């Protein structure tokens with residue numbers, strides 16, 4: 055029976071590769087190479103189209119399940135026990151600007167002695183770190199101790215000049231697309247917090263609490279502050295700059311313009327106001343603002359973040375700032391919402407930060423400021439179970455589940471791993487979580503909203519739920 059299952063997985067894999075090759079050949083393109091640095095191209099764009107994503111996901115889930123079926127359990131457990139070493143090595147590559155150093159080299163590959171000289175570390179230690187990454191296809195070791203950027207490593211090249219980064223390291227994260235900041239944040243404070251997950255879970259005072267100051271982060275960082283005020287402490291200046299970039303990186307979970315499909319923005323009357331609640335530097339709003347010049351935006355966040363947002367918009371979209379279509383407001387979403395004339399309250403990746411009782415408070419504050427026509431647009435992952443969710447249907451348009459080929463897990467296993475990584479991230483940082491559709495719907499209803507539509511990109515777990523006033 056096991057061989058039959060392996061063959062079934064191989065069939066899934068083969069069928070998906072065949073379909074992918076056919077898709078690419080209809081566009082006269084080849085699939086992007088792992089060995090070549092990433093570049094914006096038609097082939098890369100096609101790889102993120104919903105059809106291609108579906109085929110790639112089936113390949114990833116099938117290949118991973120074959121691997122796990124065939125490997126000795128101890129090999130799998132060794133991997134699971136040491137996978138944090140990969141994160142630590144990735145943290146070093148990002149922090150020491152290794153992709154940037156290799157890019158600035160005169161030839162495509164660079165000897166580790168030259169790389170180590172530029173970042174002032176011991177070369178044989180660095181070689182071993184880069185070898186871990188190369189063995190996981192992040193960088194390529196072209197000949198012993200020589201390393202080149204590949205499709206994966208070049209994706210976190212900030213494009214900045216290393217001699218400038220040496221003088222002002224946090225400059226790396228200014229007006230950047232978010233990948234370096236994402237890696238830096240996840241492999242630093244998130245990883246450190248995660249290493250205290252067990253101790254926090256078993257802690258007699260904090261283990262069963264959902265307070266945002268009773269998480270693994272407090273234990274790991276020896277602080278009593280909640281994550282956001284902790285980030286804003288003067289000693290965390292570098293981390294705060296990096297976090298802003300990290301959040302822009304979350305817009306890359308799907309192609310960033312997916313926000314345009316999340317809501318029918320053209321249906322709004324000219325002059326309508328979109329309030330981006332906890333908007334960070336306003337990356338999703340910026341995409342909407344460019345496409346829909348008749349709409350106005352209010353970006354709300356905590357004071358230091360609003361300063362970052364203003365700077366980011368002034369540097370990236372001075373024309374929109376000059377037109378007066380975007381304004382910036384310091385606002386605490388746990389307090390009364392000052393914007394009373396809002397067409398859409400956009401809350402993207404906000405609710406997942408917080409435990410249920412605080413999500414209800416945030417959404418209720420928005421409901422109290424809403425007019426009868428105001429809509430809520432909640433953007434977050436819609437987390438699936440790894441088994442079939444019998445009876446989990448929710449009566450919201452667009453909530454249909456997609457078909458998964460046997461014998462893959464109902465959630466597409468490895469192809470969906472990021473949803474669960476982010477869920478754990480929210481647990482260790484703030485006692486927040488990713489939620490199923492019915493869980494999202496319940497919290498919205500408790501706060502006086504009626505969820506009506508789920509807009510989800512095909513083959514993505516990230517959803518935009520539209521709700522109306524009850």
Ligand SMILES: C[S@@+](CC[C@H](N)C(=O)[O-])C[C@H]1O[C@@H](n2cnc3c(N)ncnc32)[C@H](O)[C@@H]1O
Nearest residue numbers: 282301332333334355356359385386387402403
């Ligand atoms: C995960 S980020 C999401 C940013 C943005 N919505 C996006 O999707 O790109 C969460 C944001 O919530 C902000 N935030 C945290 N606590 C807040 C509060 N009490 N009031 C307003 N914003 C807050 C943080 O500063 C951060 O920018």
